[in-house]
Amino acid sequence: MPSFEDRAWDDEAGQLDDDGADRAALHTEAEILCPHCGEAVTIALDPAGGLTQDYVEDCAVCCRPWRLRVTYDSAGAPFVEVQALE
Numbered sequence: 450m451p452s453f454e455d456r457a458w459d460d461e462a463g464q465l466d467d468d469g470a471d472r473a474a475l476h477t478e479a480e481i482l483c484p485h486c487g488e489a490v491t492i493a494l495d496p497a498g499g500l501t502q503d504y505v506e507d508c509a510v511c512c513r514p515w516r517l518r519v520t521y522d523s524a525g526a527p528f529v530e531v532q533a534l535e
Contacts, residue, residue, distance in 0.1 A: 484533035486511040
């Protein structure tokens with residue numbers, strides 16, 4: 450099976466061009482701390498959204514908005530940055 454690094458990124462499709470290779474290596478959840486209320490929140494991640502993502506989501510606890518930036522490393526692990534929005 451090809452490694453994550455061996456797969457080509459298809460910018461038009463916004464996904465790995467791997468002819469159906471297993472995507473299980475990419476994480477689908479992350480735990481973050483809400484920058485507003487400080488609560489730990491588990492968020493769903495969508496690897497099909499691309500290796501770099503930037504979007505807005507509301508806290509499940511206090512309902513205030515955050516800006517999330519998600520990047521996946523070569524091993525499929527996500528790095529999630531959270532910024533409070535007013």
